[in-house]
Amino acid sequence: MKEYTITVFSENNIGLLNEVTIVFSRRKINIESLTVSESEVKGVSRYTIVVFSDEKKIENVVRQLEKIIGVFKALYFKAEEIVHQEVALFKIANSPKLNGNLEALIRRQNAKILTVNPDFLVIERVGYKAENQELFNELEQYGVLQFARSGRVAVSCQKKEFTSYLKELSH
Amino acid sequence: METAAKAENIKEMNNTGETLSGAEILVRSLIQEGVDTMFGYIGGAIMPVYDALYDYQKELKHYMSRHEQGATHSAQAYARLTKKPGVCFTTSGPGATNLLTGLADAYLDSTPMVVITGQVPSGLLGSDAFQETNMVGLSMPVTKWNFQITKVEEIAEVMAKAFYIARTGRPGPVLIDITKDAQVQKAEYKYERCKGIRSYQPVPKLNMDEILAAAELINSAKKPMILAGQGILLSGAEQELMEFAEKIQTPVACTLLGLSSFPTDHPLYVGMLGMHGNYGPNMNTNQCDVLIAIGMRFDDRVTGDTSKYAKQAKIVHIDIDRSEHNKNISVDVPVLADAKQALTELNKVVSGSEREEWMQSFKDYYQLEYEKVIEKQTHSSRERINMAEVIDCLSEKTNGEAVLCTDVGQHQMTSARYYKFKNPNTQVTSGGLGTMGFGMPAAIGAQIADPNATVVSVSGDGGFQMTIQELAVIRQYKLPVKSIVLNNSFLGMVRQWQDLFFEQRFSYTEMDNPDFVKIVEGYGIKAKRVSKREELQDAIQEMIDFPGAFFLEVVVETESNVLPMIAPGAAVSEMRLE
Numbered sequence: 001m002k003e004y005t006i007t008v009f010s011e012n013n014i015g016l017l018n019e020v021t022i023v024f025s026r027r028k029i030n031i032e033s034l035t036v037s038e039s040e041v042k043g044v045s046r047y048t049i050v051v052f053s054d055e056k057k058i059e060n061v062v063r064q065l066e067k068i069i070g071v072f073k074a075l076y077f078k079a080e081e082i083v084h085q086e087v088a089l090f091k092i093a094n095s096p097k098l099n100g101n102l103e104a105l106i107r108r109q110n111a112k113i114l115t116v117n118p119d120f121l122v123i124e125r126v127g128y129k130a131e132n133q134e135l136f137n138e139l140e141q142y143g144v145l146q147f148a149r150s151g152r153v154a155v156s157c158q159k160k161e162f163t164s165y166l167k168e169l170s171h
Numbered sequence: 172m173e174t175a176a177k178a179e180n181i182k183e184m185n186n187t188g189e190t191l192s193g194a195e196i197l198v199r200s201l202i203q204e205g206v207d208t209m210f211g212y213i214g215g216a217i218m219p220v221y222d223a224l225y226d227y228q229k230e231l232k233h234y235m236s237r238h239e240q241g242a243t244h245s246a247q248a249y250a251r252l253t254k255k256p257g258v259c260f261t262t263s264g265p266g267a268t269n270l271l272t273g274l275a276d277a278y279l280d281s282t283p284m285v286v287i288t289g290q291v292p293s294g295l296l297g298s299d300a301f302q303e304t305n306m307v308g309l310s311m312p313v314t315k316w317n318f319q320i321t322k323v324e325e326i327a328e329v330m331a332k333a334f335y336i337a338r339t340g341r342p343g344p345v346l347i348d349i350t351k352d353a354q355v356q357k358a359e360y361k362y363e364r365c366k367g368i369r370s371y372q373p374v375p376k377l378n379m380d381e382i383l384a385a386a387e388l389i390n391s392a393k394k395p396m397i398l399a400g401q402g403i404l405l406s407g408a409e410q411e412l413m414e415f416a417e418k419i420q421t422p423v424a425c426t427l428l429g430l431s432s433f434p435t436d437h438p439l440y441v442g443m444l445g446m447h448g449n450y451g452p453n454m455n456t457n458q459c460d461v462l463i464a465i466g467m468r469f470d471d472r473v474t475g476d477t478s479k480y481a482k483q484a485k486i487v488h489i490d491i492d493r494s495e496h497n498k499n500i501s502v503d504v505p506v507l508a509d510a511k512q513a514l515t516e517l518n519k520v521v522s523g524s525e526r527e528e529w530m531q532s533f534k535d536y537y538q539l540e541y542e543k544v545i546e547k548q549t550h551s552s553r554e555r556i557n558m559a560e561v562i563d564c565l566s567e568k569t570n571g572e573a574v575l576c577t578d579v580g581q582h583q584m585t586s587a588r589y590y591k592f593k594n595p596n597t598q599v600t601s602g603g604l605g606t607m608g609f610g611m612p613a614a615i616g617a618q619i620a621d622p623n624a625t626v627v628s629v630s631g632d633g634g635f636q637m638t639i640q641e642l643a644v645i646r647q648y649k650l651p652v653k654s655i656v657l658n659n660s661f662l663g664m665v666r667q668w669q670d671l672f673f674e675q676r677f678s679y680t681e682m683d684n685p686d687f688v689k690i691v692e693g694y695g696i697k698a699k700r701v702s703k704r705e706e707l708q709d710a711i712q713e714m715i716d717f718p719g720a721f722f723l724e725v726v727v728e729t730e731s732n733v734l735p736m737i738a739p740g741a742a743v744s745e746m747r748l749e
Contacts (some may be wrong), residue, residue, distance in 0.1 A: 010370065011370055014309060015311070015317075018308065018311060019311055022311060022312055052684035059497065060494070060497075060498055062495075063498070064494050065491055066493070066494070067492070067493075067494050069315065069316045069370060069371045070370050070371075071370060072370045073371075095566060141602065144504065
């Protein structure tokens with residue numbers, strides 16, 4: 001079992017997310033992370049799905065995804081074929097105890113403070129899942145009130161861009 | 172004249188500017204799409220549509236089933252024979268959930284259908300209202316596309332899309348769920364047929380490199396073999412297949428659903444593939460050097476153990492659905508194309524000469540199968556009639572020209588093995604899903620599709636009782652459907668597995684059956700039972716000659732197994748003759 005990142009481009013229609021996830025659940029493939037948002041083309045959604053599976057299965061999954069009416073294109077990538085990141089937000093109680101140590105940690109971790117108010121502050125970090133986890137571990141001593149992280153977003157290293165697929169389709 | 176008048180009528184119906192109810196827009200949409208026949212069952216949430224149908228009885232003939240599942244199977248058979256989407260109407264809730272088996276069946280067997288289910292008013296969606304079920308959610312895994320209409324303005328466009336999707340590319344079922352308020356709201360009617368959807372490419376652009384790569388393999392083959400699937404029938408490529416096979420002098424084997432795509436009396440025809448297929452084509456799958464699979468999907472019932480399937484051969488796989496390539500079997504040359512299109516191009520560039528020795532090996536295998544199985548079954552010396560005797564006799568007496576609708580089980584495999592199909596599209600069966608209860612309602616749809624054909628349903632005593640209520644449809648519409656029940660008082664195929672693989676522990680397969688003749692007579696249908704061999708020929712003849720519906724129960728041997736057989740998990744070349 002290896003990690004694969006699947007990118008799907010689809011119409012922004014009700015129910016399509018359900019159709020996409022059924023393809024995975026039917027084969028008992030767990031979705032580790034899922035991000036859906038509008039792509040560079042208006043009205044077209046971009047899904048980034050992270051799963052652990054084997055390549056043969058994923059090849060089939062991708063073809064089944066492309067079969068869904070409403071899906072333009074589905075592609076899969078191995079870890080080395082993409083550049084990817086996740087966003088993490090940390091909410092920490094504001095107290096006088098938060099001294100310079102925290103600032104140093106934030107700088108060292110390439111994180112930033114988004115909001116500060118008398119009750120709490122919010123720290124943002126963009127990075128790999130493991131890196132964000134590491135920051136969480138280090139912040140725990142200050143008391144983390146909330147920790148939220150996004151799913152993965154990824155762009156591929158391949159040369160052919162999605163807009164060119166879409167152009168091909170409209171011809 | 173009549174057609175011209177009809178066309179004029181339709182044109183008129185398409186005029187714009189008229190304000191109509193959603194129900195009437197829906198009905199007009201059907202007429203626009205060339206629908207003249209439909210199946211269904213009324214209920215609360217679809218009543219406005221049925222009310223509109225009342226005004227269009229001349230244009231649209233609606234056949235009322237006795238259970239929604241029956242309606243779907245009738246519509247499926249209608250679709251397979253006419254190649255037009257089968258249309259079904261049902262209400263919400265239980266009416267709609269009763270369709271799911273038919274949808275799943277049609278999805279696996281690539282049958283075009285447009286199914287319309289009523290739904291509770293949009294304001295009640297999600298409130299667990301009376302007879303509310305989430306049909307879009309439920310049907311998603313078993314439809315090619317589905318959509319819920321909640322506004323009258325959506326109807327015309329969605330219907331156009333539904334028909335376009337159902338019939339193009341690899342056909343399949345589409346479900347449209349329409350809320351009751353959308354059926355009664357009014358809107359301006361304007362219909363435009365769908366010409367394309369940007370995220371859906373039904374007809375792949377033929378890649379000539381693939382054709383040439385396939386031709387190169389085919390032209391250098393010494394022992395090639397053609398596997399013909401339902402794709403041949405769906406694309407109407409029967410002539411192209413014959414030209415192809417004759418050009419390259421290559422034996423043709425059919426999948427279960429591919430039966431009747433190639434005449435069984437053709438010298439290059441070598442039989443059926445798969446678990447209960449013929450011995451030769453299965454054994455030689457692991458002997459051939461090039462396997463040319465057309466419009467088939469390497470189902471596990473065809474391949475047996477995939478790790479021992481045609482390992483020695485180069486495989487060419489022609490299919491319109493890209494997701495079928497390399498799904499079950501890794502292929503050397505995938506050709507993404509409609510079967511007819513691919514074969515037309517291939518026929519320009521392929522050639523071959525007679526392969527006497529190779530053909531002889533099929534004949535030798537057939538001889539062995541004949542001695543070990545066929546002769547014993549068609550000329551049984553046992554007391555009870557064998558199923559094979561019935562099908563053999565039926566085949567002879569109908570000259571292989573009937574439309575045969577079968578259920579699922581031993582009788583289905585026996586029908587597939589022994590009926591000598593002459594004409595394309597004359598077998599209707601449930602292949603992928605294996606739906607018991609499919610056969611008789613399918614025969615209803617087939618008879619409606621082709622009123623002059625001799626349509627025979629063959630069922631077992633188990634399956635027949637799953638949709639027995641559809642006899643009322645035969646009665647109500649005076650359909651001359653012939654129904655045969657091969658009664659062995661067992662769920663025969665399961666019994667066979669218990670016999671072979673479960674140490675003869677016949678767990679819950681024996682059936683204490685009702686008096687079928689009495690039941691059928693209760694529906695006002697002529698019925699007869701035979702149990703003696705010497706009565707069989709005459710009874711079948713009487714059934715065929717009878718001018719109306721006829722039911723024939725044949726009491727058959729219980730202990731007989733369908734052979735040869737590839738045991739589950741075994742390789743095709745490990746097929747057993749006894």
